[in-house]
Amino acid sequence: MNIGVFGSGMVGQALSARLAGLGHAVMVGTRDVGRLLARTEPDGYGNPSFADWHAEHPDIQVGTFAEAAAHGALLVNATNGGASLEALGLAGAVNLSGKVLVDIANPLDFSQGMPPSLFVANTDSLAEQIQRAFPDVKVVKTLNTLTAALMVEPERLAGGDHTVFLSGNDAGAKSEVAALLRSFGWRDILDLGDITSARGTEMLLPLWLRAWGALGTGLFNVRVVR
């Protein structure tokens, strides 16, 4: 399947590599392709540059947000939450129209330092903001409660015996995304309901960040025991 992945950071890279490895034709969408590929220094966390990563994944195309949106039959929002609405605006409503958008972004606000708070929460969510801005896009929130490595390879932890959540208004879109998640190795996929239930998974982030601090690793997840 042709898939457009918005965002060139660690989450976008993890998703793109996994999807390409599964045989999908992936295009990463970014604001400025030339600038992205010209940057060769590691990021602030010591991760290799996108250019270095891309040299190891030559099968993955790189384009503007609009080009990636036009390319994809299915789209993934892996941009920073604070930039998501702008990135999707650059992608263009006409290129997004009618498509499934897997929204992985979290509305993290780092402006007051660590740990971040959320710039939208409680009575609204980033997923709902996106759904309202692009009413004919089928937004499905998922994978936003995990570190990137586990999103695409759940078996790396406890043989995959943990939970991923799903929120969205369109049942068909959720089925399609659930099938994609199963192809990553996910077995416990909990459908929470419509897109307003994304408030719940986005609001898990503050707990996730504290648990990360307490455990000293991001390689953990919750399992919903029932």
Add this chain to the structure above:
Amino acid sequence: MNIGVFGSGMVGQALSARLAGLGHAVMVGTRDVGRLLARTEPDGYGNPSFADWHAEHPDIQVGTFAEAAAHGALLVNATNGGASLEALGLAGAVNLSGKVLVDIANPLDFSQGMPPSLFVANTDSLAEQIQRAFPDVKVVKTLNTLTAALMVEPERLAGGDHTVFLSGNDAGAKSEVAALLRSFGWRDILDLGDITSARGTEMLLPLWLRAWGALGTGLFNVRVVR
């Protein structure tokens, strides 16, 4: 140990019965003892009245918030979140002073219907509000992420193989509360850090409420898989 439990609802009843069963001398604190004991009809959910419950637990004392606070060497806040600060004010700062307060309340706001939102979240929490209002009380947030039956009997689910969280500023108080949790049967107690980490567990409620709806039961919990 003498323990004062603020709140006569399902959470207060579950905690009080369990603590009394473990040999503690429990006093339930309420606003108006006479009115509480005079009410004999079931609550809106069909649960028996406090008076009926109390008839089966005659060893548990009932007093005002202030009497329960004076009684307890350790205190439990099991009031509705929206009434917690007022209840603790009625308990009286002098009666609370220097004591460990196990805070189980959640800042649920039902004013806009179901599912409730939170009346404080993201950059503050109910636990922090309580800690600020009573600076020399040792507030420990825990058990607020579970249904009452599982709080006090974790073995009822998956043999107890799931997680409870702990937040608080005082290491000694957290040790004391962890020992109490172990006496309930808890084995996986994750200390998230200082009282500001209670934002994380209070903000788990929106996800909990959606999972409750999706699963059709409150008898579930998360396990932090790591």
